[in-house]
Amino acid sequence: MTLKLGVIGAGAIGQDHIRRCMQTLSGSRITAVNDINPDNAGSAVARYAADARIFDDPHALIRSDDVDAVIVTSWGATHEAFVLATIAAGKPVFCEKPLATTAEACRRIVEAEMKHGRRLVQVGFMRPYDAGYRALKATLDSGRIGEPLMLHCAHRNPRVGKNYTTDMAITDTLIHELHVLRWMLDDDYVSAQVLYPRKSGKALEHLRDPQIVLLETARGTRIDVEIFVNCQYGYDVQCEVIGELGIARLPEPSAVPLRSEAARSEAILMDWKERFIGAYDVELQDFIDGVRAGVLRGPDAWSGYCAAVAADACVAAQTSGAVTPISLPAAPAFYR
Amino acid sequence: MTLKLGVIGAGAIGQDHIRRCMQTLSGSRITAVNDINPDNAGSAVARYAADARIFDDPHALIRSDDVDAVIVTSWGATHEAFVLATIAAGKPVFCEKPLATTAEACRRIVEAEMKHGRRLVQVGFMRPYDAGYRALKATLDSGRIGEPLMLHCAHRNPRVGKNYTTDMAITDTLIHELHVLRWMLDDDYVSAQVLYPRKSGKALEHLRDPQIVLLETARGTRIDVEIFVNCQYGYDVQCEVIGELGIARLPEPSAVPLRSEAARSEAILMDWKERFIGAYDVELQDFIDGVRAGVLRGPDAWSGYCAAVAADACVAAQTSGAVTPISLPAAPAFYR
């Protein structure tokens, strides 16, 4: 009864998920791999899944009897087609973020899934699986700090390459906050505004960095997110919730407290890949367990659609400088 | 050569400053006290300054040969007249904040002092004397975190009484940030915007609480200040500076680290009076030393004027909801 998984896209995160299923997680194995670049599929199979079959055609993989569920880890622009095809085959699919690159495409997936009549899609937003975010949400839900009124957040990288453009601060970086804060607050965004502080001398010519995004939710909670992708000092994700009775904060990643060279100190991570490393395991195990139990509980297609809509509004706000409304239809009963 | 000080206004902070000069600080004594309420003057003299003379007329006190310098601690609305009279008498004056209640009144004091030709006024903004703010400014000035790009600040009180109105979040609370951040950054404000998050259920009917004030400076630094005067949990002043190379933060007030009842904890102050208690001593000692040395170095009348102008813009922004420009003439050479 081990779950048989097929993977489309054996790049960086695809290979990592293959390794995870084969060496760390319980209850699944990789039986099929496809990549537009056959070398990538080949090397993934050689390293982690000797018994898996390499498919030339991703759609053959999706249909294969040897595949119970599909993991989509190819480039974002290709997600929509693979997710729709897997839904059409009636099989569960774990799709790395983004669900699709436009809100309309996400909407099409939502429609297809509703038409199918049962949840099949889990989106690879991993922060809700992070122990820190879970503990923070548990604190909120306990009522200990009262209703949330404000959130002060930050998403900082040491530096970015020259392909990183101003809008990617939203679509690549903020997208994780857009997803996880909505989950944490159980609330919807209604507007966005973007401020540009004095630019860092460390940012490349073409890039506005840092930026501050101001969000408002349906219940009136105000969120400010500082995005600073050339902060030099570390990969640092901050989230502080100001409630009516008190304040709760995302825990810092664990580090050895040192006293040395005239300072007390704790290391900050430099590499984003280490920050949520534990969350990827929990996320994928939850998908596997969910498929086996017949009930997916992770980030759903609707949340992928909502993140896409909010991101579009933020990108518009980057250009206009104005307070930009975010309008979402009420969540269909299917997703409540 | 002990400095002889006359005090106008022997209320809460007036009595405290009298005690300070007589029992804690070096180089001065209180020789004269005036209060519109003679009981207050009487009790202050009885408790702390038996040899001081009680004046019925504040202007007689200002002119008295037994008064080298004046401390003005009466209600804000009366400050202008007393400060102008002391300048006219050619004597130094320490005036509690606000310097005056309108920007125009502050401007008149600035003009009078410049006309006199020598600095005579120190405004009672004490945060630049706080060891924490000084250490934070020293860190900025060291270049260790590079140029400041953003500031995230908070000014929180456990609760306020029913006389506290929405605009007082600016004129009574934010006013300290308006002064100290300008001093810390050595920069001027150019605009203000005010956001109203979801209101706390703990705030009274008539009060918007919390509020978020967004400021921009001439160099483009973006400042957000959360004002939350019914936060319940403590009197808490936060200031975090995000620089090009790193981040520096205002130290927390010292507290005993405890492990008890399933928690590691440190106490947060509940009473604002304790928060900057050390700073009042340093501030007034600096005034005394400055007068004796003939050179005042503390917060000057210009900084009092700038705070008033910025506060006016913030109050306008509270009503309009719009980004409101703050326009200050360049600082006169006299104040540079």
Add this chain to the structure above:
Amino acid sequence: MTLKLGVIGAGAIGQDHIRRCMQTLSGSRITAVNDINPDNAGSAVARYAADARIFDDPHALIRSDDVDAVIVTSWGATHEAFVLATIAAGKPVFCEKPLATTAEACRRIVEAEMKHGRRLVQVGFMRPYDAGYRALKATLDSGRIGEPLMLHCAHRNPRVGKNYTTDMAITDTLIHELHVLRWMLDDDYVSAQVLYPRKSGKALEHLRDPQIVLLETARGTRIDVEIFVNCQYGYDVQCEVIGELGIARLPEPSAVPLRSEAARSEAILMDWKERFIGAYDVELQDFIDGVRAGVLRGPDAWSGYCAAVAADACVAAQTSGAVTPISLPAAPAFYR
């Protein structure tokens, strides 16, 4: 090639390990369970391992073709016989701590394993698998704080029941430090001394609590371990290493930083079972991976023997009050 595991002793930790292998870890499944109390075996199988066979005879389980390796989680006094039998069967065995209840019994296991000629035994000391201890050891090994000169440690429980006796402070509580510190320092103990501070009013009549154990190592490092099993406030494990150049400390377990009710605080765990919960997973996965790869790397029988010898000396020191030598033969080449 999934590893087939047989479990002897399906009590608290036995059931937990069964659940772990079946639901969380990769590469193994439970095929056989034995317990002297058949109800325990039955309930474990019913809840977590429906396909496993229940054995009446633990030795039949050990010999079964359906068992590739054995997990011993019965009471300590029974460990020796089961471990020796598994070695005799030439199969790998994961034995919960203690390896055996006397140093002599541990010694017999060591001899049997050496005679067999290949490592078969892993002892269930899980702290070397804890992320915090690993990070602390990595800091030491990096040379960043120089050679270790002193260790200040504490092992505290909120409270213990009436069956907990004074010597159990060594054999049940300190035993984990005796193992992990030796691993961390890569050094051997040479003496022990025990001090009895003023007794806590919260400790039962018959129990000396707290106690302080002073250890010295072959390289002269001095270790003090406070054992306080009625400390009320939490389950708290501390370890601080003072090196020639600086100090490194075991990280605190992650907790949500709160500001509420006049305090900044972070929760302390009350239940020891939560403290090293992640380490059990890593430990058992390492055993499974080691067996499959043919190379065990976890805590070996020699370390189990050394812990037993050191514990005996500490118990003697509890009674004598004297500095008590700890003498260990040099580690056989087999274990280096």
Add this chain to the structure above:
Amino acid sequence: MTLKLGVIGAGAIGQDHIRRCMQTLSGSRITAVNDINPDNAGSAVARYAADARIFDDPHALIRSDDVDAVIVTSWGATHEAFVLATIAAGKPVFCEKPLATTAEACRRIVEAEMKHGRRLVQVGFMRPYDAGYRALKATLDSGRIGEPLMLHCAHRNPRVGKNYTTDMAITDTLIHELHVLRWMLDDDYVSAQVLYPRKSGKALEHLRDPQIVLLETARGTRIDVEIFVNCQYGYDVQCEVIGELGIARLPEPSAVPLRSEAARSEAILMDWKERFIGAYDVELQDFIDGVRAGVLRGPDAWSGYCAAVAADACVAAQTSGAVTPISLPAAPAFYR
């Protein structure tokens, strides 16, 4: 009614106290200065106390009508004679630590003061005036952590010069703990033991460093103090009290929290002179206020004597390696 103070010994701390009285504190001035090295007296007067008279003879200074009270800041070996002479003159005396260099000499001062019939002596142990130690004692006295059972302390310096000998770890370094812990616990020492850990490679040939001193009090509280005077990383004083209900710790000196260069950090002081800089002010102001009010409340001669007796025992324990009893007579009623 300003208090007229005479100072004997215008070296490092003598000059500092002169500056303090003339520029920082309230209610006193320096009217007389003596130093065996006339240059030191001269420079002190020139810099800080132009109106003070320089005395060639310290005993003339003590007797002078222009001296209400005496500050003794000469070398330790000369303290006894000056303190006894000031008592003989019936004047209050603030004597820097140590009160005298032997327990017998301290005892003679105690006898002389009792014979005089009224407290005249304050010893310059400043830690009880440190805000951190006061807050820690207030926590203990509040009952919040229950009765104190154990103390874990450390006294660390970055490095010491070649004149620093092994016994000075007691007489120069530990002496402050011996005084302040007795004050904090309101308890007496009954025994001492000294352990020598592995020696730091950074310590000079002739010096045992670090050392661990184990003290026991009359109520059974166990204290361990790590003394490490070549710890390299900073001047660091630690004190942790383990009580029946919880743990309280000496606060760290305030420092700016930084995020930079892959670390969160706060500076540690390198220079011991900065650590208790605020306490010296409070200590001397308390002496001045006490003299003016006719009631000294600071560290008394008996506490100076007790510290000397305990230090003698610790030095004996350094050599013997044995548990060494500390025997003090009950405190005379005069000192209770």
